Amino acid sequence: MRPISSKNLLLPSLSLFTSLGTLFCCALPALFVVLGAGAALAGLLSNAPFLIVLSKYKILLFLISGSLMTLSGYLIWRSRNAPCPADPLKARACKRLRIASLVIYFFSVTIYAIGFFFAFIITKIM
Secondary structure, three states: OOOOOHHHHHHHHHHHHHHHHHHHHHHHHHHHHHOOOHHHHHHHHHHOOHHHHHHHOHHHHHHHHHHHHHHHHHHHHHOOOOOOOOOHHHHHHHHHHHHHHHHHHHHHHHHHHHHHHHHHHHHHHO
16 A cells, blocks of 8 residues: 555545535525525626536536545545554654545535535425
8 A cells, every 4th residue: 555645635625626616606696595685696696707607517517526526535535544654753744634635525525515405406395
């Protein structure tokens, strides 16, 4: 097995950014509408028109984001027993990177689930 490296933090971070995209595209606008803040949504869309483009391609955005998170989860799982360096300083850094990867990954999954709920499930319920 290879030792864990800072490269293992790259994919969870990338999945965090894509899951934030799903949150901005779908969850926030739906939340504004549910709360009756249509004027706030109109103001948000006039200041950030890229949200309309994200909403237009939300299925592709969710597929890419879900794929990155699945791959990231697999890589984190695969490297869970990877050895850390013998040097105490590098071993502490290795352990911190593992914890940071897990935190970023689970935060990404939570954001993705919230975005998925507002984009696809709540629209069917209401």
